[in-house]
Amino acid sequence: MSLPTPANRRKERVDALAATAATGPGGALLEAGSVDEKPGVSLIASAWRRLRRDPVFLLGAAITLVFVVLALVSPLIAPHDPGANLLIDKVRPQTNPVPGPEPGFPLGADDVGRDLLSRLLVGSQQTLVVGVFATLFGLTGGLTLGILAGAFGGWVDSLVMRVVDVLLSIPSLLLAFSIAAIASRPSQLTVIIAVAAVQVPVFARLLRGSMLAQRHSDHVLAARALGVTRRAVVFRHMVPNSLAPVIVQSTLVLAVSIIDAAALSFLGLGNPNDRQPEWGQMLGRAQTYIYDSPHLAVYPALCIIVVALGFTLMGESLREALDPKSRR
């Protein structure tokens, strides 16, 4: 899953998404919270009714919820300080490099005697922070570019979209690695930026596609016929109606960001401060002991897989529920 997808396949996927966006719901998503008087009338109401009974969505949402709650309370519930070498005395480099479970340390410790359970728990925090901020940054950058292209059209559109095409033609992980490697001092922020940069073109293309569809829609014409200013046409009439596919995409991007961030840390391009545990980095460290103590790799790997799966399941079922073509 974390291998770089061939670039052309990635582009195709984005194109397909943009296409569904162009013909797609075209909005009605934002009225979600405020109006719910007539269930079944609005897209969101019928989508919610489908989701509520969709076991895939419920599973994804449950995983996500557990993960977020754990990340938030992990410093409180972690049995030990994840950075403290509490079992360092038990580490014998030749005979017993990785201390096994013992009372108070249910999963044992790592190769420098830090409690594995605490590190896994607290590690969720980093994963959540990187995932959320990388998605937010990617969203911000992508929305800016997409709005530029969709609102102005013409040569601005061509210029922005060519840049996006170039970025999309580079395999996503390779792009993230390059950006992370450029940073002279790797930190959590460089990881976030590297992972976000990969998502910018995806969001830009998606938004631009649905903005173009909005541009020629009747209500935009009607707004223009009332003399509404260009800015208001773009921000009040075009953008809010183009966001539905972008919001759905965000949940999927969260999963990708988490995997990408883990991959960066695994390869040593992540946050060097290993007092702050991170799943990808734990996985990297575990390589040395993979034959004798596979559990050191298995636990963080499982965490990454389950969390990414949760977001993916939620995002996919959200997209299906909002796709008018799959509505019955």
Added chain:
Amino acid sequence: MTATATTPRTGRPGQEPLLSVRDLRVTFRRQGEEPFTAVDGVSFDVRPGQTVGLVGESGCGKSVTSLAIMGLLPARGNTVEGTATYDGTDLLGLPPDQMRDRRGRDIAMIFQDPLSSLNPVIPIGLQVTEVLERHRGMRRRAARPLARDLLDRVGIPDPDRRLTDYPHQLSGGMRQRALIAMALACEPRLLIADEPTTALDVTIQAQILRLLKELVEETGTALVMITHDLGVVAGLCDEVNVLYGGRIVERGERHELFAAPRHPYTSGLLASIPRLDGARGAPLTPIPGSVADNLPWESACAFAPRCSQPVQRCTAETPRLEESAGRALRCFNPVEVTR
């Protein structure tokens, strides 16, 4: 060109026209394709309080005419020639930002499909106040009671509640009323209605038409009614322009035109309407062929291939729009008037 700037003379005499369209010509150009002239030398006048109809089948250029006057055609790929003088100013020559200031304030437009013409993610009230904020510089809070009154005036029941409703929560007729409220928000002197009843069912159509009629009578707004529905024309318009292939083929006062159509196209349109007093089971008389059969106006009458009574000249010469006694006609062999 033969469709030179002739002066239409119908309507309320003695009053200066509010909008005067002269020799309007819209040509679409696409790369690798022949330029297509959608509107070809159209001229007409609209006076305050007058309702002028533009009638014709799909593709005759009626909607393009209205979009050209509003300055809403895409910026590229077309050329607009001629003039559209509104209160002394040629709208077609205005820079885009000045035209934008006038749209919604001086001239407003009502569209065909009320659901897709409303922004689905914004409550109705906000869409009405948006116009007031834009053109009157009002604050949203100050504009709200005004928006409420507007909804009330166009006959939306319980306007206070409807202000916060979203378009999908309104019925088709109410949506069109809301659009009319938005168009009327700044009391424009000219209203262009592009097939305002086409997407509505028949009973709602009648209500909307009655509403438009009342508003025109109350406010003295000039109305340009674009439609393919002769029933709408009969109920609402003072003067009727029949378009074919981008040109006006016949113009006249409503009653005269319906009682005695002179152009075979107008006559054919009227003959193809089912009549309540007609014999049961009697077949309708359609106009044969389709718009695709048109001849080029440059060397013939575009309608000739579909005409019921063509003569030799029709395929060899361009007919001119001849004016007489408040009527205008573009035909070599007009229908005989039998009174």
